[in-house]
Amino acid sequence: MSDVSLTIDGRDVTVPAGTTLLSAAQKVGARIPTICYHEHCTPNGLCRICVVEVEGTRALVPACVAQASERIKVHTRNARVERRRRTILEMLSSGVDLSEAPELLELMSEYHADPTRFPESERREQPVLDDNPMYIRDYSKCILCWRCVQVCADDAQFTYALNFSGRGFATNISTFFEKPMPETTCVFCGQCLGVCPTGALKPKREWLLERGLAPNEIMRETISTKRKPKR
Amino acid sequence: MIQPDRIVATTCPYCGVGCNLQLHIKDDYIYKVTSPFDSVVNHGNLCVKGRFGYDFIYNKERVTAPLIRKTLQKPGARTQGFERSEWGEIPWDEALDYTADRLVEVYKRDGSDAMAVYCCAKATNEDNYLLQKMFRALFRTNNVDHCTRLCHAGSVVALQMAIGSSAMSNTAAEVIHSDVFIVTGSNTAETHPIIALQMKAAVEKHGAKLIVVDPRRVEMVDWATLWLPERPGTDVPVFSAMAHVIIKERLYNEHFVRERTLGFEEFSKSVEKFTPEYAEAISGVDRNLIIEAARMYAKAKNGAIYWALGIPEHSHGTDNAMTLIHLALLTGHIGRTGTGLNPLRGQNNVQGASDSGAMPWHYPGYQSVDHEESARKFERAWSIEPGGLSRKRGLTTTEILSSIEPGGVRALYIMGENPMMSEPNLNHTRQQMEQLEFLVAQDIFINESGAYADVFLPAASWAEKEGTFTNTDRRVQRVRKAIEPRGQSRGDWEIICDLAIRIEKRLSRLSTAFWSYKEPSEVLDEMGRLVPEYAGVKYWRIEREGLQTPVWDDNHPGTPYLFSESFPSGKGKFHPLEYRPAVEMPDGEYPFILTTGRVLEHWHGGTMTRHSQLDELYPGARLEMNPADASWLKMENGQVVRVSSRRGSIVLRVWTTPRTTPGVVFVPMHFAEAAANLLTIDALDPEAKIPEYKACAVRITPAREEELARPGTKFERGRY
């Protein structure tokens, strides 16, 4: 395959055709932040935190999916890019509980994003879903990065237990008619837990440990059939 | 949000895939498991067992102190002690002294043939190497075996006969480079879930075609281009008919057959009678499906065959495996990436336990016990006088059990296995176990077998010791001590060494083998000096990523696929076959064929999974029955039934499902309260000595709710 040469933040770099701007930028040491991107998943370019400015292009370009092309000039962090990233982070933190998303909190501080920038905002708050012995789903922490849906489907497990409900800001990760997990096609592989960046999905054991239960109490809590009548 | 005290990289203790794990630990409690996404084995994916099924470590029923039976157990009157009140806790020294005393007593009185050991496919290479060393070097017996006998023995024997090597020829993840692959006798999606993901990706993303040959409509059928629903036990006619078509239509690889195989002419004649019509009559598979499958596989650029226990677990299991080998030898679909003969190993370390010599006919590295030079080599390595090691082939697992009688096996040592769940015809197994004079159980729970023991040695779990596992595609990977052993439990390797030293003392021989290992890596180093394939496997080399054997020396990079140039036996040999039906065929009295196997949520005898929250997801046995049969028997989904064979009966609920074909019923093997192996037949394959788990005749009659071991247990899972 042929190579392409481009300029990133004033530095010339040559990469094989087909290289994303994200990896091309790594080559010159420019760190572009990502949220939804995951090496294990098909990139969707949906969080837009990785947008960069390509000279001559009207809108900003998502670096995780945009490919390097000949002679383009890319700015990975000018004032415009930085401002858009900050606003995205501020809007996100005004609607979602990011307290268990250390990488996002780090980004917030790196971009001087103010979590109180959008007062009186609707938050995606909802009760924790504790419907199976293996894991809990706390969608108040869900940033809709889609990774769980992707690994449940063609990116890993081919099980298709998860999809979406609603749309826009009211979008939610959902099972078929919001059924409890044990009534779905879920095989409890936990691939979704493995890619969740915010603690929205976590092992029930971890969740109970956080609540101060001792290991033997957790055991009792998660093994019920033989000892407790079914609710 | 919990900050882990540490995150420990290790290898999954369940199936043979060997997934890489990261254990997240807080206060010695494993609260979460993740997997590195750059793992070459599982790419960050896990199944329900690997992700969640490790809480058995903390189960309060776990034994964490050495136990001794309160009442002396006598041959013929041996009982099961499931209740803790039947046992007394004793200090380690006493337990080990007692064990050594009793073993040496039997040995001194009745000799080598009275001693036997079950090694363990769940334990590490180091544990297994040491345990077989103990029995060979100290008790001079080859009565050393483990559950490989009950799973892939037929495959191993066939592969050894045909090509001289018995492991998976290729790396599982190579399936994405196949354009056609056959999966047979394997419910891959449930038993090797991560390999199944790679297979699904091969179909969905790389355009591969999948051919499933299986009497059950297993999940992989959803991804298949062709499904050949054979009657249980008819693999030889089906695959021989494929060979027939390949030869008749001259679709075979003439160059490969000429250069790399022997016996083609004779073989070619032998399959003449295996026409698709003939195979259809026996197997029930449409002749056109057989022809289409033959063409598809033969014309593939890279064709591969994957199989699990549906092939070898028959009284003609060796023949079954041989028919698959024939297909690869005919087409030359071997020795390249994306091809091969790939028996999927069931247990985390069944490959390694076999490599480590937990075999009655072989020293570590498949060096024959009756081969003088090999015996001398091990005598030298273990400081044994020339001629000291037994040259006699030992007994296999099933043979060990049937030899428990006066004048036969008197003392048995079981590390981590559960023959009282895993042997066929358990009522017979029970009678035999009761005849033992002395039984040692080394395990983490008192399972159905350990309950018979005189002394129980509490072992550390896989998360509490160092070692290595060798996975199904021959990759040796590290197992790490992540937490302290619970209570007084100790690593198997430590227990064995301490015990061996005591035994050596009591035997007062002139020279003694070495037992003072400081750490397991020294054990593997010793094994590497004796097993050329392991010569280059060193702990320092597999810290991050495992190595695939053979690894001939410290610089050798390992071997992703085998046989590119030649077979260990030189040329591949065709072996003409005859069709032999299953030993027990359905009849008017027992009209159904019973086949057995695993489910996703559980694992083998259930020692681990049934002490885990996994049991919540699949809490009891059910009989899978085709809706057509159910309506014929006027039975409804969820109804309680009794399943009886000529050997025993169990009571469980019916699950009507198209997953089984009419005339065939399925019972998972994990549930002691409805143990499938009470029904199975102890007919053995003549070469491999593997029992026929996959076919026996049963009848099904209504039963009452109260007859269930756990009345009221219902299934609420939706995915089925």
Add this chain to the structure above:
Amino acid sequence: MDAFRDLTRLRSILTEFAPQGRTALLPALHAAQHLYGWLPEAIATEVGQALGVPLADVYGVIDFYTMFQRRPAGRTIIRVCEAPVCAFAGCDAVFDAVCRHLEIGPGRLNADGVFTVERAPCLGLCDRPPAVLVNEAAFGHVNPAQAASLCVGSPMRLTSFVGGDIRRLTANCGRGLPALLSDYEASGGYKGLKRALQMKPEDVIGEVKASGLVGYGGAAFPTGVKWEGAARAPGGPKYVVCNADESEPGTFKDRLLLEEDPHRIIEGMVIAAYAIDASKGYIYVRGEYPYAFRVMQEAVGAARQADYLGKNLLGSGFEFDIEVRLGAGAYVCGEETALFESIEGKRGFPRVKPPFPTTQGLFGSPTVINNVETLCNVPLILQQGAADYRKIGTEKSPGSKLFCVSGRVQRPGLYEVPFGVTLRHLLFDLAGGLKEGCVLQAVLLGGAAGAFATEKDLDVPMSFEGFRAAGLPLGSGAVMVFDDTADMLDVLRRLAAFFAHESCGKCYPCQLGTQRQYEILERVAARRSLPGDADRLADVGWTMTDASLCGLGQTAALAVLSAMKLWPEIFEEKDKRPDRHV
């Protein structure tokens, strides 16, 4: 629930859809909903299993499209338009009156289970507001007193006014009836196709390129170049898709073309298909246009009968057929890749571009997707040749353009004008100027995704180059006229509510931005803005414009940003705001 036990009819319908697999999901759900009135779990399960679609995905699709009901709904669904023009004409009072009459709340079922009342985004009836859709029947100029008659009323079709300087594209429009195949043929229809079939496909593309035709969907991409890209792209089968998901508030030109001149669209598609060698085409009609959908279906059937579609059409050896699809209530499906997803039986999530449709479009194959109006130009070009076609319009914007004029003018309607006339000409000469006693405050050009023009812009020539120079969008051709009694903040609040409702939720800037934009505008319109709201609003707007994944998000703030530029004072905090607007 007993009604759902009888699945026999559904199952027989599903066996017809089953061979198509997932792509038949929306049609199958429509059919199921037609049978049962809504889509309960049991029905969704049947549909999913028949088509081999994972159940979670079936639910995802049902819950994405607003016209699929997952709760019990009435046999009769009354949809009251809430777009700005209808709002200005009193749609809220109509909505309340209907609810009162039926004694139900929004989205609820009335006591006997017959009626459901919903608010709807623009119904494309902006020339006679306020508009109401009762199942398939459209009602215009509705007043609250008509609530009862709406509920029992029989369908009566209202004719839209069609006028303009020339009548090329709209030659057959304005009669309130579909032009039959014979009508169309009599007016020279299908001659362009016959000529095209005599030409080499590359020459057809050459002709279209020479005509200077560009896409009328908003992006103004040269049509010939698009076709050429698809023709040259490797792989297949190739597709031609007609984007008839006209959902831009204030726009109704495509509806009229669909309803009154369906064969012109078909002819344009066949020519496109011949040019790129496609064998299958789709017309994706928005869910709120059930009548247009039926007209199109009938026309496709007639065209097939007359050998304009099908195998070896007109004896040319060329094969092409068209399937008409009905959307189900999702503005975002007007975005071309979201539309593909919808045809494929998925949620209408726009895809990342590139790859572009010409190389990887519908089902991953090279696809030409054109807007209705664009395709309607194609037969003209082939019939009269590029040179003649270019005699109208400007050098850079050849041809004519349809504008949908609504709001405070004497004669709202659809107007066809040559490119280059002024807005003043359109509004005052053609549409009769503002209503008696009204003073022009602003014109919203291009719909919700458009921008405001004012008095000073009246003499800008309406062409691509003219508007570009003035910084105005031509967009969809919507021209919404507001007089000085209109509360522009309320207009903006409604536009913001529309985008928040229609955002698909995929990319963060739009998913979050449309919500935050609405929240801020709701405060501002209620005169209780917080310090810094103007800043926030601009920031959100620019973030959506700059960083959103698709055109919806990229234009969701255009109107707001243009208003902020024109009338910065109305966004200031309450105490600083001039009295006039309080």
